Amino acid sequence: MDQNNYTSLRGFILLGFSDHPRLEMVLSGVVTIFYLITLVGNTAIIVASLLDSHLHTPMYFFLRNLSFLDLCFTASIITQMLVNLWGPDKTISYVGCVIQLYVNMCLGSTECLLLAVMSYDRFTAICKPLHYLVIMKPHLCLKMIIMVWGISLACSAVPCILTMNLPRCGNNLLDHFLCELPALIKIACTDTTTVEMSVFALGIVIVLTPLLLILISYGYIARTVLRMKSKVGQGKAINTCGSHLTVVSIFYGTVIYMYLQPGNRASKNQGKFFTLFYTIIIPSLNPLIYTLRNKEMKDALKKLVRVAYE
Numbered sequence: 001m002d003q004n005n006y007t008s009l010r011g012f013i014l015l016g017f018s019d020h021p022r023l024e025m026v027l028s029g030v031v032t033i034f035y036l037i038t039l040v041g042n043t044a045i046i047v048a049s050l051l052d053s054h055l056h057t058p059m060y061f062f063l064r065n066l067s068f069l070d071l072c073f074t075a076s077i078i079t080q081m082l083v084n085l086w087g088p089d090k091t092i093s094y095v096g097c098v099i100q101l102y103v104n105m106c107l108g109s110t111e112c113l114l115l116a117v118m119s120y121d122r123f124t125a126i127c128k129p130l131h132y133l134v135i136m137k138p139h140l141c142l143k144m145i146i147m148v149w150g151i152s153l154a155c156s157a158v159p160c161i162l163t164m165n166l167p168r169c170g171n172n173l174l175d176h177f178l179c180e181l182p183a184l185i186k187i188a189c190t191d192t193t194t195v196e197m198s199v200f201a202l203g204i205v206i207v208l209t210p211l212l213l214i215l216i217s218y219g220y221i222a223r224t225v226l227r228m229k230s231k232v233g234q235g236k237a238i239n240t241c242g243s244h245l246t247v248v249s250i251f252y253g254t255v256i257y258m259y260l261q262p263g264n265r266a267s268k269n270q271g272k273f274f275t276l277f278y279t280i281i282i283p284s285l286n287p288l289i290y291t292l293r294n295k296e297m298k299d300a301l302k303k304l305v306r307v308a309y310e
Contacts (some may be wrong), residue, residue, distance in 0.1 A: 168189055
């Protein structure tokens, strides 16, 4: 029987942290807590920004999309992760693995592009305030979101197909707690240089190009803020952009370290912890980052709490 067909019949065994059973127990509790925080925090942002008419602006439209994306990101992996951490069954079907890989890559790519779109929104609001509502019309914002999802859906298929078509010679042991690109490339029994370089090149387009656009946007924003005579205006601009910059720094720093290393030089457990960080921890931090520095969002959440208790 062809070895790839054999793997497709058996599926994969996710080793995760099976060599550290006590760590698995601790991580299962941590993952559950952070998932609940992600669920409550991002849902609250979506509901509050929809109910408050003052937040029906392009900035909060994109923030709602980011919160929805974070909910999808965690939901797509949390069940399999908890099954892996809690019980003895570490298996995942071949089809399940393909779906998980594709969905995770698509959502990760979408977040990269969405953060770039959000930086353009901030650039327009601060550098061209008089033309902001003219430029950032609702239909343009919707077109941007559709474009972001369309590019991500198409581009994510390429590394997914290349990786899943690698011969594995019957090896179905994945040293990870989910089906992730580096782990799948590692178990291939052939030279993976071509696939790795293809993924690296695609990563430059999906990760570094949006990051470059973000840096350019914030270069113009910094110049505009420094020229402002009003200290109040400067403070408001810094608060608004500070939240976005914090999210960008955390997310892009982790993704670049994980995926833009030719040869994937991350250590055995290091890659697992980084994956845990950007799939579970970051989505739970985003609501906190955006609300702690944002008075409008704080007020909207207070209104939501009052409505809930009435």
